[in-house]
Amino acid sequence: MKRSPYLHDFGVSERHVVLIDHPLRLNGAAMLFSNRSLIEHHRWEPEQGTYLRLLDRQSGRWTTYETDTCFCFHxxxxxxxxxxxxxxxxxxxxxxxxxxxxxxxxxxxxxPGLTPRYLRARLRPGGGRVALEPLSSQGFEFPAIAYRQQHGQPYSVVWGASFAATSWQSQLVRVEGERVRHFEEEHMIFGEPIFVPRPHGDSPTDGVILSVGCHQNEPLSSLVILEAEQMVPIAHCELELCLPLGFHGNFQAR
Ligand SMILES: [Fe+2]
Incomplete structure (x- = not known):
């Protein structure tokens, strides 16, 4: 590529990697004598096209797909x-x-309003044009799946956090097509949900959701633990301090 796209995330399956070559592209030479931030050296150039680039991990061969203009973080x-x-x-x-x-x-x-569309691209052999199929009308960010069991596998459930453009209060959502369950608390801003599977659980999505939230006006934060299927709180861990929205989270079993 002559001009690198802003690359925040990519897809990995057992045999492939998918890169999102959307038209927010870096003008690297302009950074040489600049004191502006990295992101300010990117330009939105939709006329340059939007592509998905498929890498065969075994052969190293690339296949290109053209698709509708869009911008993607995750x-x-x-x-x-x-x-x-x-x-x-x-x-x-x-x-x-x-x-x-x-x-x-x-x-x-x-x-800001963080409610991007949840879309599917099916990349068939040979490249060409690919249509984007909406998987739900629920918009959300910070997607989390039952990663350990379903990453790289067919799946149907995703969790996320949805931020309307009218408030800082966010909703945690469980999305399965048009079947959507929500959780929210007044004045609370919850960020990325993390799925933790139940040991020896009944299904891949049997477990809990962890998410850290911050109060909009008070110096209060809370780690909420939700039953992952019903999105009902099981417990809160409250802190008398501000943990500002940090977007991503991690969970490590010990
Ligand atoms: Fe991110």
């Missing part, structure tokens, strides 16, 4: 399906979300 899952590769991701119509997450916009009191 992939959801990626799996091989016979000769096809299925790539699911969250897409915005353009890259304006980056400015909306900038300090200037946030300091002026605007809410």
């Amino acid at each position: 992939s959801v899952n990626c799996f091989d399906d016979g000769e096809d590769v299925v790539f699911d991701f969250l897409a915005y119509d353009d890259a304006s979300v980056i400015a909306a997450l900038g300090t200037e916009a946030l300091a002026s009191g605007q809410y």
